[in-house]
Amino acid sequence: MIYWGDKLWAMWEGGHPHQLVPETLETVGPDTLNDLLAADQPFSAHPRIIDGRFVNFGVKGIASQSLTIFELDEQGNTLKQSSHPLSGFAFLHDMLVTENYYIFVQHPFQVKGLPFLLGFKTIEQCFDFNPEQPTKIILISRHGNHDLEILETDSFFGFHHGNAWEKDGKLYFESICSDFFPQKQQEELDFEQSDFESFPIGELWEFEVNLSSKTVVRRKVVERGCEFPSVHPRWVGKEHRYVYMSVCDSSTENGPLQAILKLDKESGEQQIWSMAPRAFPGEPIFVPHLNSTQEDDGWLISLVFDAATHRSYLTILDAQDLNNVIAKLHLQHHIPHGFHGSWIPKVFLEPSEN
Numbered sequence: 001m002i003y004w005g006d007k008l009w010a011m012w013e014g015g016h017p018h019q020l021v022p023e024t025l026e027t028v029g030p031d032t033l034n035d036l037l038a039a040d041q042p043f044s045a046h047p048r049i050i051d052g053r054f055v056n057f058g059v060k061g062i063a064s065q066s067l068t069i070f071e072l073d074e075q076g077n078t079l080k081q082s083s084h085p086l087s088g089f090a091f092l093h094d095m096l097v098t099e100n101y102y103i104f105v106q107h108p109f110q111v112k113g114l115p116f117l118l119g120f121k122t123i124e125q126c127f128d129f130n131p132e133q134p135t136k137i138i139l140i141s142r143h144g145n146h147d148l149e150i151l152e153t154d155s156f157f158g159f160h161h162g163n164a165w166e167k168d169g170k171l172y173f174e175s176i177c178s179d180f181f182p183q184k185q186q187e188e189l190d191f192e193q194s195d196f197e198s199f200p201i202g203e204l205w206e207f208e209v210n211l212s213s214k215t216v217v218r219r220k221v222v223e224r225g226c227e228f229p230s231v232h233p234r235w236v237g238k239e240h241r242y243v244y245m246s247v248c249d250s251s252t253e254n255g256p257l258q259a260i261l262k263l264d265k266e267s268g269e270q271q272i273w274s275m276a277p278r279a280f281p282g283e284p285i286f287v288p289h290l291n292s293t294q295e296d297d298g299w300l301i302s303l304v305f306d307a308a309t310h311r312s313y314l315t316i317l318d319a320q321d322l323n324n325v326i327a328k329l330h331l332q333h334h335i336p337h338g339f340h341g342s343w344i345p346k347v348f349l350e351p352s353e354n
Contacts, residue, residue: 002047003344004054005076007031011045013058013093022348036078041068045340046094046160050237053079055097057104062111062123065090069102069140084140084148091127096164096173098237102140103164103173106150107157107181108133129181131155137209137216139171151209153216157181162204162229165239171209174243176202176227177218196254201225204245204263222247222263222270225254228283228339232295241266242296244284244319249276260284260302262322273322278308280337286319287343296320304328305337 002009002017009017009031016037019028037043042058049055054072059065067090071080089111096103110128115121134152141147162174178200204222209215225248231240242264246257259274260281275281281302288298300317312335318324 001340002342003346004049005072005074007076011043011047013042013044013046015042017043033072033076033078036070036081043070044092044095048095048097048236049233050097050099055095055102057092057095057102059086059090059092062089062116067092067104071142080142082140087150093159094161096161097142098164098166098171100142100166101164101171102142103161103171104138104140105158105161105175106136106138108135108155109181127181129157131180137207139209151214151216153207153218155179156205157200158205159202160228162243162245163231163236163238163240165237167239169211171211172206172239173209174204174206174221174229176229176245177205178202194256196256199254201254202227204229204243221265222261224248224251224261225257226261227257230284230286232286232288232298234288235295240295242319244286244300246281246283246302247272249274256280260300260317260322262296262300262319271322273317273325275304275306279304279306281315282338283340284317285341285343290345299326301343303335303338303341305334310334 002011008020008022010020011017016030019031040060042060044057047054047056052074057069059067065086066083067086068083073079089109090106091109092104108130112126116123116126133155135155137151139149156177157180158175158177160176164173180200203220204226205218206221207216207218226245229243229245231243242262245261247259247261248255249258258276258280259272262271281304284300284302286298287301292298296319298319300319302315303312304315305312311333312331314329316326318326
């Protein structure tokens with residue numbers, strides 16, 4: 001869910017965003033962004049907002065693919081658009097952006113598209129992940145000719161990325177990495193029956209891309225099952241100190257995400273606020289204090305499902321000290337557990353008289 005250019009969008013990676021009425025959440029319908037998006041042009045669900053610009057992408061095609069990148073201003077008007085042919089099958093779920101580069105990670109997938117096109121399997125069930133082949137880092141200049149530059153590194157799968165930045169002529173970025181792609185062969189995912197011992201564990205890695213030597217090196221930053229890394233929104237595309245993410249309660253075993261972690265990359269300190277054993281938080285979303293200047297000056301909000309009561313609540317944590325729980329806003333019902341969210345400092349509903 002993203003609010004941009006006075007529009008509320010429910011986004012997905014397979015097509016156009018769906019516009020909603022902010023006050024009621026009624027569906028308006030698919031949005032072409034004033035005919036910016038052709039009928040077959042997707043507009044992905046993982047945009048990046050950097051320096052007041054909305055940067056997003058879409059990949060169309062299966063056997064032959066093209067990547068289109070968009071930049072919009074704060075009113076939703078198009079500032080830039082560029083398209084690029086892709087070599088091999090690219091399952092691009094997320095992206096990264098810095099002052100001068102767009103960054104994509106192309107995993108070593110092969111796809112058998114006929115069962116998907118005939119409706120027999122989902123697209124993910126048609127993926128074959130080949131760990132013997134390298135993972136590719138795709139770099140595209142935000143300025144100039146927008147040529148693709150592709151660097152290779154050891155095989156890994158990374159669904160969600162953290163942040164990226166430039167320093168001393170090098171590019172850096174973070175990603176949640178696992179050794180292989182969790183193939184979904186069953187008809188439906190039943191998380192009550194999940195075998196976490198056989199499920200690939202995702203951990204936070206940092207990548208250093210040397211633009212001169214055309215090499216990529218990486219190091220593990222968090223040795224614990226984790227997902228959904230995020231930073232203060234003003235530090236997107238810039239070198240940062242703090243990363244927030246959802247993590248497993250156990251530091252040694254894989255399992256469901258039941259805690260929130262704050263990583264201080266400068267000191268190595270990790271703060272953890274756990275809701276185990278019966279509660280499950282969603283993605284932690286950073287909400288900056290008004291006119292804040294410090295990187296961790298704000299709150300973290302997360303929608304939590306409490307299995308003990310079969311209800312949900314919104315938790316608000318102090319981003320500087322996760323043990324300082326500002327509030328828990330309890331609902332009288334549960335909300336189906338989700339993944340992503342976003343924050344905007346705008347109120348659409350009138351205060352209730354009750």
